[in-house]
Amino acid sequence: MLCSATEPGGGNPRCRRARRPSRASAKHRQRALRADPFRGQTQTQTPPLRYATDRSVAPLPYQPHAVWGWAMSNQNDASQSPAKASTARERVVHTAYTLFQRNNLNTVGVDRIVAEAEVAKTTLYRHFPSKDDLTVSVLRHHEDVWMRGWLEQAIERYGNDPGARLLGIFDAFDDWFRRDDYEGCLFVRALLETRNPANPVYTAAAGGLENVRALIRGLAEDAGVHDPNVFAHQIQILLLGATVAAVYGDLDAAQQARDIARLVLEREGIRTES
Template sequence: MTSEKSAPEAPALLPREQPRERILNTAYALFSQRGIRDVGVDEVIARSGVAKATLYRHFPSKNDLALAFLQMREERWTLGLVEAEARRRGSTAEEQLLAIFDVFGDWFRRTDFDACAFINVLLEMRPEHPLGQASIQYLDNIRSMVRGLAEEAGLEDTDSFARSWHILMKGSIVSATEGDMDAASRAQAMARDLIGRHRRGADGAVGD
């Protein structure tokens, strides 16, 4: 008498990406590379494989979709890449500040380098547009992150420091977009001097 064979277990099903996530991930890739105006809603619908009604149920307008893209950009880039990696690479606040440019140096050489979405959208849509206003806020959030590290490092006049530091960050991104793969190390050298000028008790320090 032959023994019955047990039926093979069904393979575990991988969780499917929800429609909203699929739409937003598609828009993220398109907006990051080509900007807002060049990407139409119909293209997002076609590439994400959802019905038009599904997209508009989650994002009532293209502006709403673009605003969600900017929020995701902050989560993935400002917080998930720049701040998280800088804190991981440096053991002190000063080292973490300087590590921002090490992170940039690696990012500039990636095949998916796409410059700064906040700057791109601000220039494309202009400051008076809601997306321009949102971009200004997200850029300010980056300065807040830098200012927090400067405060942890005990630097003086941290608001002025953060604004100057952010100029180095933005300038290096533009230079890398031009093709200067050493832009991050050039900016980092200037950043060391900036830290020195803002150390407490330093000769000529801002705020003395």
């Protein structure tokens, strides 16, 4: 008696037994899933997130090269490569950071990360129980390298007083946008790919943007802005808009946003040179 295509087993006990997976195979799959929480995920690769192609500008004088992994760092410094990182955990974070900068976060699989970091998958799981945990660590690393290791120093470089430093943020972003390896803001990309406020990755990315706003708010307080909170919100909106515009090739986006920010400062009675 043949089994029915529409009814499992077709009423035939032999067919039902044939279709039922063995307990041994079920237990094997359960053990495999416990050992590898990402088992079964598709490890696809996508082209780099590159849209702007006209980058014929002179080399920039400022290079935040102190920490390996940031897309703007000195790629020729072999001492800062993931293979030279002092611990396996650092190699995993640094490797994931570089991959996330160049690809969609959701398409970078754990298999690729451990292969390029040259660590065992069990080593990754020992430090990061899930890919979300790893991504949160990468976003915190990004905040340390990008905001504290580069942006804060660049702002000081461009301005001698609080008002000039506020405009210096846009000058720093202008440098950033004109780099060949500019791929947009990792915080924003993480928010767009996650889209779930309950997800720890979303929380970490939103926290990173809030810390950028806090930096702007502190400069606004030093400059004597009437309402630093509102001002910081306005400036961050300009920066976010310029960041997106630069992704699709508008290399003057930061300077255009800077002109608007200067008008906002003048409305506050704060004069700047240019």
